[in-house]
Amino acid sequence: MNKSKLGLFLLAFLLMSLSSCKQQDSNSKILINEVLVNNTDNYLDEYGMHDGWIELVNRTYKSVNIAGYQLSKITAQGDTITYVFPKGDTRTMIQAKQHILIFADANPYHGALHASFSLDTIGSNRLILADAGGQLLDEVTLPSTLGENESYARISEKANNFEVRGKTRANQVTAGSINDLKDHNAKANNFKKNDKDGVGMAITAMSVVFTGLLLLYLIFRTIGNLSVKLSKRRALRSAGLIGHKKEEDLATIPGEVFAAIATALHEAQNDVHDIESTILTINKVKRSYSPWSSKIYGLRQTPNKKSNPYKK
């Protein structure tokens, strides 16, 4: 019966766990973050060339090596060109929350971050990113209306929506950096601006500290009361006093009294400490010395108290 109850409980727990799990999002790790097709005055590659580029972002909190990953371009005619990132090149490692740029110059001999295709400045481009096993990670179709030095970028690294960038100064292309450029010390600056004397922080933080410890107090007061009641009840039950008319009175007697009575009864019943033997024999114990059994290697030195610093 107990086993079947346990089995049902485990099954219910498993079902709850499964229902609470979100479906694994295949686009959650490495994404295409920003693409610039027609580069005439933007980021230069290491050869000093203005090439179109594709920015990838690692959204995780750990480094990811994209060696073996596949970046494909599908032209308006339906032709697919795939570039596979080479293995054994350290530049394919994207650090946590960081970006890399892949230059679309159709010249992979220029390095691991140079794709084997270029982007079409006329017509649309469709880009597909897949992992080393061919599983789709991200797919972006670029609008054909992108102008010179304009990029198609996610609104932020967390967003799924894209926007055209580079048309205004306020909405610039962000090659190799975060799309949503914001104040990274916003919280501290917010406190600096709105809580100059720190009173707000003190009130908020102390409220949280008190709330936490107050909740802990309430929970353990309840648990303590329950525990005391249970232990008294157990003691009464073991003494066969449940239902006794003096049960209530007995329940108020502290545990120490029961302990003292029990000890006295035990000593009386077992004739403990009646007449002790007056003969004490001490046998000398001889042990052959060995460093393995030596206590001096296993024991700490006895603390040597010198003086009490707290004594006036």
Added chain:
Amino acid sequence: MGEFLSFIGNNLADFWSYTGFANATPGHVVMLLIGLVFIYLAVEKEFEPMLLIPIGFGILIGNIPFNMDAGLKVGIYEQGSVLNILYQGVTSGWYPPLIFLGIGAMTDFSALISNPKLMLIGAAAQFGIFGAYMIALALGFEPSQAGAIGIIGGADGPTAIFLSSKLAPNLMGAIAVSAYSYMALVPVIQPPIMRLLTNSKERVIRMKPPRAVSHTEKVIFPIIGLLLTCFLVPSGLPLLGMLFFGNLLKESGVTRRLAETARGPLIDVITILLGVTVGASTQASEFLTWDSVLIFGLGAFSFVIATTSGVIFVKIFNIFLKKENKINPLIGNAGVSAVPDSARISQVVGLEYDPTNYLLMHAMGPNVSGVIGSAVAAGILLGFLM
């Protein structure tokens, strides 16, 4: 022959330029003296010797003058040096949680579980942190720096190091040394405040003896403590998680070996590494600044506020308590989480006024709740300011 002598002379001059004597500055001498004072206080006065010996000697190690341009890779701030590698535990913040693991494995929360209202005293004493935070802001420190300085008032060395490594790494040496110095000076700072704020009647209040706490309660405490505090302040997870984990190892009764390792060899090793590297991080060029002087002043101030708020809170709390449940305000100072020193102060001061009134077991309640409170406060500061 003359050429050879000139060669020898040049070599000796070269050697001289590498020695500490040639590179010493007055700053080095000052820091070496501070290190020696720490060692003296530890050996002669027995003030927190477990901390002051490693830190004091670390100050000596960190302030041996040498030629910084020689690329010898000996300084703590030189990437790849042995000291620098050991210092990573401080800068990356993984020594403090391991210390908390050990603290959890050696702390008995029974006093707190048997009388849970003592938890609130631990919360009240955290006013020291935010009092120092406000003063630091007034003195012109940035909010993140003020938060790191304020945590000195939590009287918890590992927490202070953990928070300052995240919020103000450049002030960490001064903050750590200040926190440990004042923890060692708790016997000097707290008693006058306790006497000043209490009257003769309050000092002899006898508290009800704590009840026996069951094994089940002891096992439940770290689990509920973790879930509750970390759901409230997830940023405190590294410290609180390890503290309660260590305590569960101790109280579960089935992981004795693990608990003994955590509270014995592990915490000893980490204390040695933490103490020496924090001490060594106080290189004169980094440490002897006006900011350090201010931090020391603020540290003292935060301990005073924390002690005051703990004692006053008990006095206010007593107004609402029945006569038989009154709390002796002399345990209010123990909310400052310098475990177990501030609890010992309650005992010593209490015995001065009533030689048969033992307050130690009662004071341990607010003392350990102060540890939880300061870790929660650190989590809040981290969440707000980072």
